[in-house]
Amino acid sequence: MTKHIMIVEDEEALAEVLKDYLARNDMRATILLDGHNAVKRILEEAPDLVILDVMLPGEDGLSICRKVRDRSDVPIILETARVEEIDRLLGLELGADDYICKPWSPREVVARVKAILRRTSRSNDVDESVSEEGGLQLNEENWSVSFDNQLLDFTRREFQLLSILYKRPGRVFSRAQLLELAFPDDAMVFDRTVDSHIKNIRQKLKPHSQDGEIIRSVYGVGYAYDG
Ligand code: CA
Numbered sequence: 442m443t444k445h446i447m448i449v450e451d452e453e454a455l456a457e458v459l460k461d462y463l464a465r466n467d468m469r470a471t472i473l474l475d476g477h478n479a480v481k482r483i484l485e486e487a488p489d490l491v492i493l494d495v496m497l498p499g500e501d502g503l504s505i506c507r508k509v510r511d512r513s514d515v516p517i518i519l520e521t522a523r524v525e526e527i528d529r530l531l532g533l534e535l536g537a538d539d540y541i542c543k544p545w546s547p548r549e550v551v552a553r554v555k556a557i558l559r560r561t562s563r564s565n566d567v568d569e570s571v572s573e574e575g576g577l578q579l580n581e582e583n584w585s586v587s588f589d590n591q592l593l594d595f596t597r598r599e600f601q602l603l604s605i606l607y608k609r610p611g612r613v614f615s616r617a618q619l620l621e622l623a624f625p626d627d628a629m630v631f632d633r634t635v636d637s638h639i640k641n642i643r644q645k646l647k648p649h650s651q652d653g654e655i656i657r658s659v660y661g662v663g664y665a666y667d668g
Contacts, residue, residue, distance in 0.1 A: 444558060447488040449473045449505065450520070451497050455543075459492065462547035463554070476500030480508045483515065490554055490561075493537075494520045495530070503535060510536035516557045520545070531662045534615050560610045576649065579604055588649040595645065598624065602638050606656060606666035615663040639664055 446468050450456040453474060460470040471488065473479050476499035483491055483505075491509070495502040506517055516538040519530060524542045531540070538557050541550060576589040579600070586595045586603065595603070601623040606614065614622070616632040639656060646655050657665045 444468045444489040445486070446470045446490050446492060446554060447473065447483060447486065448492045449476065449479045449483075449497065449502065450492070450494045451475055452494075458547050459550060462551050466551050466555070468551075468554070476502070476505055479505045483509050484512055487513070488515060490516045490518070490557060492518045492520060492550070492554070495526070496522065503530075503533065506535045506537055516561050518550075518553060518557065528661070531613055531659060534618060536612075538609075538612055557611065577607075577646070577655075579607055586645075588646070591649075593645050593649075595642075598627075599638050599642050599645075602635065603642050603656075603666075606664060610666050613659045613663055613665045619663065635664075 448456045448470050451474050456472045463470045476497040493502045518539045519537040520541050522543045527540045578587045584600045586593045605622045616635045619635050657667050
């Protein structure tokens with residue numbers, strides 16, 4: 442099915458270029474030129490992905506991103522004009538799936554869009570009890586982790602943590618988010634606990650990963666699973 446991408450971007454020429462590129466890649470795009478009704482339109486029209494500019498007339502992209510994320514899991518790519526701003530945006534824990542910096546090439550944006558759509562269509566399958574990701578498998582029923590059918594020795598907490606990251610590949614989670622999502626009822630875990638569990642998880646996955654880290658550190662922010 443043709444994927445529907447919503448572009449929220451006040452620079453019309455940019456938005457049109459992107460729309461053309463997406464069309465050439467069999468995707469349909471809708472352009473919103475300001476932030477006024479963006480939240481409503483995104484929630485109503487439920488696109489497959491949103492490309493959202495930070496600086497917008499009406500309502501800014503950060504506010505839109507937060508409001509949409511409260512009610513929807515739609516993948517969001519945030520566009521910013523400054524590469525230095527990406528760190529700050531990450532720290533705000535907006536729940537965006539990726540960040541791109543202007544000036545971008547439409548080819549690059551389309552590649553990112555495709556990558557995210559691949560990830561999300563894959564993670565939609567993760568609801569099943571056994572999920573497959575390359576050679577890594579997580580079994581929610583017995584909390585087991587295996588790699589190429591070889592069972593790895595994971596503790597329950599390590600499983601819970603890995604499972605959160607694994608279900609949303611590429612998304613950056615802060616330590617606080619990981620604590621809340623992985624151990625909602627556990628008062629005995631702290632930010633540093635996340636770090637030490639991640640360290641153990643990496644250690645256990647290391648012999649099975651070809652090129653280094655499966656779990657990426659985002660400096661000062663948290664972690665992401667890159668598959
Ligand atoms: Ca703008």
